[in-house]
Amino acid sequence: MDRKGSSVKGSAGRHGKWLAATLFVALPSMPALAADYIDVPGGAYASVLPTAETPLDVNVPALAMRSEPVSNAEFLAFVSTHPQWRRDQVPRVFAESRYLDHWPTADSIGPGQARQPVVKVSWFAAEAYCESEQARLPTWHEWEYVAAADATRRDARSDPAWRNRILGWYERTSGGDLAEIGGDANAYGVRDLHGLVWEWVDDFNALFVSADNRNQGDPDLLKFCGAGALSMQDRDNYAVLMRIAMLSSLKGADVTGNLGFRCVRPNEEKSP
């Protein structure tokens, strides 16, 4: 952002001073540019969807995650510059008919919607938005890893209070207006992973717990089913497993009234 500011300033001649002041004021209100990505160090953790049988079996490389879910105002800025993602132009194969139908028109949002997380977005639209920020959706493992934190601990999942807070939110989610973005930051500085909306992940179509083709005698398939079944009995992870159940039931063009998203970028410099 600094780089862009100075190059504009340099070519604007005598308007430079005014321009610098304007940019300073204008940028925070330009959501497509205002996204704040927080560095998350890599690490190993026990996922509810393990890839092997050892306890700390999932390695998440260092990444930078959006500190907040994408808001209606940010998504509006995106469809303005990428009109193929307007609800009146998007191909049906990428988004069903209820896509963004909570907005008053295809190119405006209602009063009070600006700072709410955008919902009723399809996986394809979410992925395209992230690509416009040179980012992508987090994988399930990346999301689960960062979402395991509470305000002070990077993995708070064994704490009954943490689990109860999340389960308590699940009971409240249906009906009523969405709250605005801006919950408390977790130990990484990331907000609203719990308590506001559910979020798309890049590999949503990898989260099948009961596999297809189950009668084909593939031994690896049995291993997968076994791991899934064990995790399902783990009441500690019940709150997180509900997310998997929901995500695994969706198709890429589906939208729901409480499903939004955020984006991540790989952080190769900080990966081991």
Added chain:
Amino acid sequence: MIRPAPWLGLFVLLVLLANPGPALSAPASDLPGDSVYQLHLPLRDQDGKAIDFASLRGQPRLITMFYASCPYMCPLIIDTARMTERELGEAQRAKLAVLMVSFDAERDDPAALRALADKRKVDTSRWTLAHADAADVRKLAAVLGIQYRQIDGGDFNHTSVLILLDAEGRIVARSEIMGKTDPAFVDAVRRVLGDSKAH
């Protein structure tokens, strides 16, 4: 009052430059909105030839996803597609194309796909085995309603399904019955090919 016009244009330009269009974009404007060919998908076939997915429009096609090192299910997918074809008359069969796209972006380069095609004696005048980049594999699977997940050791768990596309790229039928023909699916293929014997 200072007029912001001279730099504003530049600023907008910089914003646009910083936001290159996403990979997903609508190609031809007359393409149906529910066509899978809306997906911008660069492919490479078993001979290393670049294929633009949308250029496949114009011919009915069976499409499926697989991977070359797959020990059991994927040979069965090939066999099932063949059995389905054998139900058709020769003239009908000539009108049908088959596209198999690999889940395994890492290992299934054109050489690996060519080796499989030779081993299984695949007729590459009508059948195409194709590689796509990992992010594009995920998108194609999403468009086709196929689930897959890489597991330890490089294998994949995945939906095994034959999908029938009409000439416009709309999904007409799908079958997860493997190892024998699915009569309802064969009938759908005949209908799409304009066979008067279709029920």
